[in-house]
Amino acid sequence: MGAAIEVNNLNAWYGSNHILHNIGISIPANQATALIGPSGCGKSTFVRCLNRMHETNPIARVSGSVRLGGIDLYSDMEPVAVRRRIGMVFQRPNPFPTMSIFENVASGLRLSGGLRRRQMEEICERSLRRAALWDEVKDIWKKRSGASLSGGQQQRLCIARALAIDPEVLLMDEPASALDPISTSKIEDLIFELKADYTIVIVTHNMQQAARVAEMTGFFLNGYLVEFDATTKIFTNPADKRTEDYITGRFG
Amino acid sequence: MGNVVISTPGMPLPSEKLFRKQTLVERLRKGDEAVHLLTMAGGWSIILITGLLVHHLWVYSRIARHQFGWHFLVTSTWDPVNGLFGAWPFVYGTVVTSLLALIIAIPIGLGAAIFLAELAPRSVSNALTFLIELLAAVPSVVYGLIGIFLLIPALTAIMPTFQKFFGWIPIFSGTFYGVSYFSASVILAIMVVPFIVSISREVLLAVPIAQREAMMALGATKWEVTWRTVVPYARQGIMGSVFLALARALGETMAVTMVIGNVAQVSTSLMAPGYTIAAVIANEFTEATGDLYLHALIELGLVLFAVTMIINALARLLMLSVRTGEVVS
Numbered sequence: 001m002g003a004a005i006e007v008n009n010l011n012a013w014y015g016s017n018h019i020l021h022n023i024g025i026s027i028p029a030n031q032a033t034a035l036i037g038p039s040g041c042g043k044s045t046f047v048r049c050l051n052r053m054h055e056t057n058p059i060a061r062v063s064g065s066v067r068l069g070g071i072d073l074y075s076d077m078e079p080v081a082v083r084r085r086i087g088m089v090f091q092r093p094n095p096f097p098t099m100s101i102f103e104n105v106a107s108g109l110r111l112s113g114g115l116r117r118r119q120m121e122e123i124c125e126r127s128l129r130r131a132a133l134w135d136e137v138k139d140i141w142k143k144r145s146g147a148s149l150s151g152g153q154q155q156r157l158c159i160a161r162a163l164a165i166d167p168e169v170l171l172m173d174e175p176a177s178a179l180d181p182i183s184t185s186k187i188e189d190l191i192f193e194l195k196a197d198y199t200i201v202i203v204t205h206n207m208q209q210a211a212r213v214a215e216m217t218g219f220f221l222n223g224y225l226v227e228f229d230a231t232t233k234i235f236t237n238p239a240d241k242r243t244e245d246y247i248t249g250r251f252g
Numbered sequence: 253m254g255n256v257v258i259s260t261p262g263m264p265l266p267s268e269k270l271f272r273k274q275t276l277v278e279r280l281r282k283g284d285e286a287v288h289l290l291t292m293a294g295g296w297s298i299i300l301i302t303g304l305l306v307h308h309l310w311v312y313s314r315i316a317r318h319q320f321g322w323h324f325l326v327t328s329t330w331d332p333v334n335g336l337f338g339a340w341p342f343v344y345g346t347v348v349t350s351l352l353a354l355i356i357a358i359p360i361g362l363g364a365a366i367f368l369a370e371l372a373p374r375s376v377s378n379a380l381t382f383l384i385e386l387l388a389a390v391p392s393v394v395y396g397l398i399g400i401f402l403l404i405p406a407l408t409a410i411m412p413t414f415q416k417f418f419g420w421i422p423i424f425s426g427t428f429y430g431v432s433y434f435s436a437s438v439i440l441a442i443m444v445v446p447f448i449v450s451i452s453r454e455v456l457l458a459v460p461i462a463q464r465e466a467m468m469a470l471g472a473t474k475w476e477v478t479w480r481t482v483v484p485y486a487r488q489g490i491m492g493s494v495f496l497a498l499a500r501a502l503g504e505t506m507a508v509t510m511v512i513g514n515v516a517q518v519s520t521s522l523m524a525p526g527y528t529i530a531a532v533i534a535n536e537f538t539e540a541t542g543d544l545y546l547h548a549l550i551e552l553g554l555v556l557f558a559v560t561m562i563i564n565a566l567a568r569l570l571m572l573s574v575r576t577g578e579v580v581s
Contacts, residue, residue: 056468084471094462098484107480108470158466165470 002199003069003085003168004029005050010064012045012054019045021223023064027216032191032200034214034231036207038251041220043203047171050201051086052079068168084112086169087162092178093154095146095161101128101137104146104157108165123164131160132190152183159190163198170194172202176209188213207247211235219243306557313551315544324551330516332536337548339555341516345526346559349433349508350501352522353440357497360441361448362490368449369456370478381450388446396510399439404430404511407438411523426521431513434522439507444497451496455489456482491571495564502560505530529556 005027012020020042027033035043048054049062052073066073073082095104105124109115115123128134128141133156137149146157155175162170172191176184191200191213204210210217211231218228219240227234227243238244245251279285316324316337327338364384368377411428418424459482467481483490505528513525514535529552540546 051469053465053469056465080471080473082471083469088469090462090465090469092462094460094466096463096466096481096484098487107467110480111470111472111476161466161470 001168002030002195002197004199005169005201006065006067007050008065008067010046010049010066011062012042012049013061014045014057015059019223020049023225025218025225025228027199027201029199030195030197031215032195032202032213033216033218034210035201035203035218035220036205036210036246037220038246039205042223043218043220044173046220047088047173047201047203050169050171051088052082053088055079084108084165085167086171087165087167088171089155089158089162089173089175091174093151093158095149095154095157097145097147099146101141101144101146101149101157105160105164108161112165124160127160127164128157130163130194131156132186133157133160150183152179152186155179155183155187156190159187163194167198169199169201172200174203174205177205184209207235219246221246306554309550309554309557313547313554316547316551319544320548324548325555328516328518330532332540332545335542335544337544337551339529339552341518342527342529342532342552343555343559344518345433345436345512346502346528346530346556347563348522348526349436349440349512349528350498350563352433352437353444353501354494354498356437356441357445357448358494361445361493361497362452364445364449365452365456365490366478366483369453370474370482377453381453384446384449388450392443392504392507393510395439395443396507398442399435399507399511403438404435407435415523422520423522426519426523428523429513429525431511431525432523433512433519433526436508436512436526436528437522439511440501440504443504443507444500447497447500448490448493451493452486452490455486455493458489459485488571491567495567498563498567499560502556502563503530505534509535529553529559 005025007023007025007027010020010023011018023046035046037043045054050066050073052062054060055062056079062074065075068082068085071077073086096107099107102121102124105127106120109120109123124141125134125138128137133153136153137144137157146154149157155178159170159175176187179187188209191202194200202210202214214231216228217231217234219226219234219238219242221242227238227240229239233239234243235247238247276285320327320337324337324339325343326340327336328340329336329338330341331337368380372380408428408430415424415428463481463485464477467477472480508528509531512527512531514527514531515525516527516532517524519526533549533552533556536545537549540549
C-alpha cells in the first residue's frame with residue numbers, strides 16, 4: 001500500500017543557491033500527484049528531497065520536514081532506509097549495462113540479501129509483469145543485458161527495478177521525456193495501474209500528461225510552490241494568475 | 253505518375269559543379285581527405301613496424317631455430333661454452349615473475365584507485381594521483397637499486413619467521429638468499445601499480461552519475477554503489493590497465509636482473525633465484541661469441557614476443573567471456 005507524504009517548510013540549497021523556499025504540501029496516498037513548472041523551477045530538486053537524494057551532492061543542503069506515514073524522513077531515518085521505502089525512476093533510463101535483465105531487477109533485492117534464488121526470480125517476474133515488460137522479455141531475461149532493450153523498454157525495466165523492493169512511494173522525474181509517443185503512453189497506462197498500490201509523484205514538462213495521469217497537480221515557479229490542488233481545478237480554474245499564465249502557455 | 257519529380261518549377265537545378273567528380277587537390281583542400289590519409293599512414297606504420305620486428309627476429313634467429321627446433325622451448329640447459337641453448341628457465345622466470353607481480357599489484361592498485369576516485373576528497377585525490385604518476389616515470393634502474401638496498405634486506409630479515417609457518421608449502425620452501433623470483437615480483441609489482449592506479453582511477457571517475465544514482469535510489473550504501481555498479485561498469489577499462497601493467501612486467505629488464513639472481517634454472521620455490529628472457533638478453537648480448545649464441549639470444553627475443561602475444565590474447569579472451577551478455581544496442 002502507498003503512504004501519504006507530508007512536507008512542511010522545506011528549503012533546499014545548492015551551494016549558496018537557494019532553490020526551494022518553504023515548500024509545504026500534502027501528497028495523498030495511492031494517487032498520482034503531478035508537479036509541473038518551467039525548467040529550473042525546483043520541481044526535480046523537490047522530488048529528490050523526498051528520497052534524500054538531493055543531499056548526496058556534497059554542496060547540497062536541506063532543511064524542514066518530510067513525513068512518510070508520520071515518520072520524519074530526515075530526523076528519524078537513515079537515507080538508505082528512506083530510499084528503500086521511496087523508489088525513484090529517473091529522466092533517462094539508467095539500467096545497469098553489465099547486468100542481465102533479471103539481475104537489473106534483482107539488484108535492489110540483493111542489497112538486502114537473505115532471499116533464495118527461487119524467491120528472487122518470483123519477485124522479479126512479478127515486478128516485470130507489473131511494469132508491463134514481462135511478455136517482451138520472458139524469453140531473454142536471463143541472457144540479455146538490460147542495455148540491449150529499447151529506450152521505452154529500458155524505462156519500464158527501471159520501473160520494475162524500483163518496484164522489486166516494494167516501496168510505498170514511487171517518484172518519477174520526467175520518466176517519459178526521453179521516450180517516443182508510444183513508449184510514453186505505455187508509461188502513462190502503467191502509472192494508472194500502479195496507483196492502486198503505490199503513491200506516485202511525477203515530475204513532468206508535459207501538461208497534457210499531468211492532466212491525463214494525476215489526481216492532484218502542483219505548480220512550481222522559481223523555487224516556490226505556487227498552487228497545489230485537484231488536477232481538474234488547476235487546469236480549468238486555477239486560483240493563481242501565474243498558474244493560469246503557465247497553463248495557457250504565456251510563459252515557460 | 254510514374255516519374256519521380258525531383259525539381260519543382262521555380263527551383264533551380266543543383267549546379268553541375270556539385271555533381272562533377274572532384275580532383276584530388278580539391279578533396280585535399282577540404283581537409284577530410286588529408287586527415288584521412290595522415291591518420292591512415294599512422295595506422296599502417298604500426299603494422300609495418302610490427303612486421304619488420306618479427307621479420308628481423310625470425311631471420312636473425314635462423315641458426316638457432318634450425319639447430320634446436322621446438323626443443324629450444326622445452327629444454328633447460330643454457331651452456332654457451334658447449335653450444336647448448338634451451339629457453340625454458342627464462343620463459344618460466346618471465347611468466348612466473350610477471351603473474352606474481354600482477355597478483356600482488358592488482359588488489360593494491362585497484363584499492364588505491366577506488367579510494368582516489370570514490371572516497372578521497374578531490375584535492376587529496378589529485379595530489380596523490382600526481383605522485384603516483386611520478387612513480388611511473390622513475391627509471392627502472394632506480395627500482396633495481398631500491399630492490400637491492402631496501403627490499404632484499406627487509407625480505408631477508410622477515411623471511412625466516414615467515415618460512416617457519418609457511419615453509420612447508422613448496423612455493424615458499426628452501427633457503428632464501430635475497431635474490432629470487434619473489435624479490436623480482438615484488439619490485440615488478442611496485443613498478444606496475446602506478447599504471448593500474450592512474451588508469452583505473454580515470455575510468456572509475458568516468459562512470460556516469462546516472463549509474464551511481466540508480467543504485468543509490470535502491471537503498472544502496474556508498475560501498476555497495478561502488479562495488480556493485482561503479483566497478484562493474486568500469487571493468488573493461490580496469491582490465492585495460494592490467495594489460496598495460498602485464499606488458500610492462502613481461503618486458504621489464506633492468507630492475508629484474510638486479511634482484512632475480514640471474515641463474516638459469518627452474519624452481520618450484522619462489523624463494524629460489526631465477527632468470528627472465530629480457531634479463532638474459534641484456535646481460536649476455538655483449539659477450540655473445542659466435543653466430544649460434546647470438547642467434548639463440550635473438551630467438552629468445554622472438555619467444556618473448558610470442559609469450560607477450562599469447563598472454564595478451566588469453567587475457568583478451570578472458571575479457572570477452574566476462575563481457576558476454578553485454579549487448580550494446
